Amino acid sequence: MDESVGKVNKFDVLGNMNLRTKTLLAIGLSAFILILVVVISFFIDPKSITTNWTMMNQPPSLEHIFGTDWLGRDMFIRTLKGLGLSVQIGFFASILSSIIAVALAFLSSFNKHLDSFVSWLIDVFLSIPHILLIILISIALGGGAFGVLIGVAFTHWTSLARVLRAEIKRIKTSEFVTISEKLGQSKFWIARKQILPLVITQVIVGTILIFPHAIMHEASVTFLGFGLSPHEPAIGIILSESMKYLATGNWWLALFPGLALLILVLLFDIAGENIKKMLDPASAND
Amino acid sequence: MELTGRNISFKYSSGSRQILKDVDITIDNKKILGLFGDSGSGKSSLCKILAGHIKRYEGEVKLDGNEIPKSGFNPVQLIYQHPEKVMNPKWKMHEVLEESWDVPDSLLEDFGIQKSWLNRWPAELSGGELQRFSVLRSLNPNTKFLIADEMTTMLDAITQVQIFESVLKIVKERNMGLLVVSHDRDLMDIICDEVIYLDDINHVDI
Ligand SMILES: Nc1ncnc2c1ncn2[C@@H]1O[C@H](COP(=O)(O)OP(=O)(O)OP(=O)(O)O)[C@@H](O)[C@H]1O
Ligand SMILES: [Mg+2]
Numbered sequence: 001m002d003e004s005v006g007k008v009n010k011f012d013v014l015g016n017m018n019l020r021t022k023t024l025l026a027i028g029l030s031a032f033i034l035i036l037v038v039v040i041s042f043f044i045d046p047k048s049i050t051t052n053w054t055m056m057n058q059p060p061s062l063e064h065i066f067g068t069d070w071l072g073r074d075m076f077i078r079t080l081k082g083l084g085l086s087v088q089i090g091f092f093a094s095i096l097s098s099i100i101a102v103a104l105a106f107l108s109s110f111n112k113h114l115d116s117f118v119s120w121l122i123d124v125f126l127s128i129p130h131i132l133l134i135i136l137i138s139i140a141l142g143g144g145a146f147g148v149l150i151g152v153a154f155t156h157w158t159s160l161a162r163v164l165r166a167e168i169k170r171i172k173t174s175e176f177v178t179i180s181e182k183l184g185q186s187k188f189w190i191a192r193k194q195i196l197p198l199v200i201t202q203v204i205v206g207t208i209l210i211f212p213h214a215i216m217h218e219a220s221v222t223f224l225g226f227g228l229s230p231h232e233p234a235i236g237i238i239l240s241e242s243m244k245y246l247a248t249g250n251w252w253l254a255l256f257p258g259l260a261l262l263i264l265v266l267l268f269d270i271a272g273e274n275i276k277k278m279l280d281p282a283s284a285n286d
Numbered sequence: 287m288e289l290t291g292r293n294i295s296f297k298y299s300s301g302s303r304q305i306l307k308d309v310d311i312t313i314d315n316k317k318i319l320g321l322f323g324d325s326g327s328g329k330s331s332l333c334k335i336l337a338g339h340i341k342r343y344e345g346e347v348k349l350d351g352n353e354i355p356k357s358g359f360n361p362v363q364l365i366y367q368h369p370e371k372v373m374n375p376k377w378k379m380h381e382v383l384e385e386s387w388d389v390p391d392s393l394l395e396d397f398g399i400q401k402s403w404l405n406r407w408p409a410e411l412s413g414g415e416l417q418r419f420s421v422l423r424s425l426n427p428n429t430k431f432l433i434a435d436e437m438t439t440m441l442d443a444i445t446q447v448q449i450f451e452s453v454l455k456i457v458k459e460r461n462m463g464l465l466v467v468s469h470d471r472d473l474m475d476i477i478c479d480e481v482i483y484l485d486d487i488n489h490v491d492i
Contacts, residue, residue, distance in 0.1 A: 175339075175372045176372050178339050179364075179366075179372055181357070182338060182339065182360040183360075197374070197376035197377075198376055
C-alpha cells in the first residue's frame with residue numbers, strides 16, 4: 001500500500017514539473033551536445049585524419065563506427081570536425097544576420113522613406129532564392145569560409161527583420177513612447193531605452209532559429225561546390241566527395257555524415273523552439 | 287501664462303464620428319480650471335490635443351500666443367487616465383521617475399510612495415500606486431501646465447485628497463497652470479476655481 005501511495009506522489013511531482021522542466025531539459029541537452037561537438041572538433045588532432053592506406057574503404061565497425069573513406073580516414077572524426085566548422089560558420093552567420101535585421105528594423109522606424117526602403121529591401125531579398133543569392137555573394141567575395149558566411153548572413157535576416165519591424169511599429173504607438181517624446185527624449189534614445197528592451201527576447205530567439213537554416217544552407221552551397229574550399233573539412237565537402245563513391249557501394253560515406261548533420265540541425269530547432277516557448281508562454285501553442 | 291486651444295475639431299479617423307468641433311478653451315495659471323463631461327464625450331481626446339499627444343487635428347494650440355515646439359521637452363505635460371499603459375513594462379519604477387526628473391525623497395513621501403516600490407516592475411504595483419508615479423513624473427521642474435486627466439480615479443477618497451493636496455501645493459509654489467478633468471463633480475467643486483462642461487464648448491451635433 002505504501003508503495004502505491006509513493007507512486008501517486010511521484011506522478012504528481014512529474015506532472016508539476018512537466019512543462020518547464022521538459023523545456024529546460026530540451027534546451028540544456030541540445031545546447032550541451034552542440035557545444036560538445038564544437039569543443040571536440042576543436043581539439044581533434046589533424047594527424048588523426050591523415051591518410052592511412054591500410055585502412056581504406058572499411059565499412060562501419062567498432063573501431064571506426066562511421067567507417068573509413070577511400071584514403072583510409074576515419075569518417076567519424078571527419079564528420080565531427082566538419083560539424084564543428086558548420087556550427088562555427090552558422091554561429092557567426094546567424095549573429096551577423098540578426099544584427100542586420102535589428103539595424104534595418106530600427107532604421108525603418110525612423111521615418112516613412114526609410115520604412116519603404118526597408119520594406120522594398122526585404123521584398124527583394126525574399127524574391128531571390130536563398131541558395132542562388134548565397135552562391136552569388138559567396139562567389140563575389142572570392143568563396144571560402146568568409147564568402148559563405150557573408151552569403152548566408154545576408155540572406156537570412158529578412159523574416160526576423162519583418163517581425164521586428166511590425167513589433168517596433170506597434171510599440172511606437174504606446175503611450176509611454178509618446179510620453180518619452182514629450183519629455184524631450186530623442187528618437188535614438190527612445191529606440192535604445194524604450195523599444196530595444198521590449199524586443200530583445202525576440203531578437204535572441206530569432207537568432208537561434210536562424211542557426212539551423214544557416215547551417216543547412218552553408219552545407220548545401222558547399223555540397224554544390226560553391227562554398228568552402230575542398231581542403232576545408234566541412235560537412236558539405238564530405239557529402240559531395242562521398243557522392244562519387246556511392247556507386248561503388250560505400251554507402252556509409254554519405255549516410256552517417258548526412259544523418260549527423262540532420263540531427264545537429266534538429267537539435268538547434270528543438271533548442272530554439274523551446275527557448276521561444278519559455279520566454280513567451282503565450283505563443284507556445286501556435 | 288496662458289494655454290489656449292482655438293477652433294479645435296477632431297475625429298479619430300476620416301470615416302469615424304466627429305468627437306470635437308470648434309472647441310475654444312483657455313487655461314491660465316491664475317486659477318484652477320475643471321473640465322467636466324459625460325463618459326465618452328471627448329475629454330481625454332481634448333487633453334491629448336492640448337498636450338501635443340495627438341498630432342492630427344484642426345485648429346491651434348498655443349502657449350502665450352506661441353506655437354508649441356513638436357520636439358524637445360513639452361512645457362504642457364499630460365497625466366493619462368490609465369496608469370497601466372503609460373510605463374514601459376521593462377522599466378523599474380525608479381527608471382520611470384528618473385526619465386523625467388530627480389524626485390526628492392520628501393515628495394515621494396507626500397505621494398505615499400514607499401522606497402521599496404522603486405525597485406519593482408510596473409506589473410508589481412496596483413493601479414493606484416502606478417498613478418502616483420505617473421503624477422510625479424509629470425511634475426518635471428520645467429512643466430508649466432499640467433493636464434490631469436482623471437488623475438485620481440484609481441484611488442480611494444482619502445488618498446485622492448492627499449494626492450490632490452500635494453499636487454496643488456506644487457502647482458501654487460511653481461505658479462503652474464492646472465486643468466483638472468473628471469466626471470466627479472463634487473471633487474471638482476472643492477478643488478477648482480472654475481468648472482466648465484465640455485458639451486457647452488463642444489459644437490458637435492449629437
Ligand atoms: N484611439 C481611439 N480610436 C478611436 N476612437 C477612440 C479612441 N479613443 C477614444 N475614442 C472614442 O472617442 C470618444 C471620446 O473618447 P474620450 O476618451 O476622449 O472620452 P472621455 O470624455 O475621456 O471619456 P471618459 O470620461 O470615459 O474617460 C469615445 O467615443 C471613444 O470611444
Ligand atoms: Mg477620458
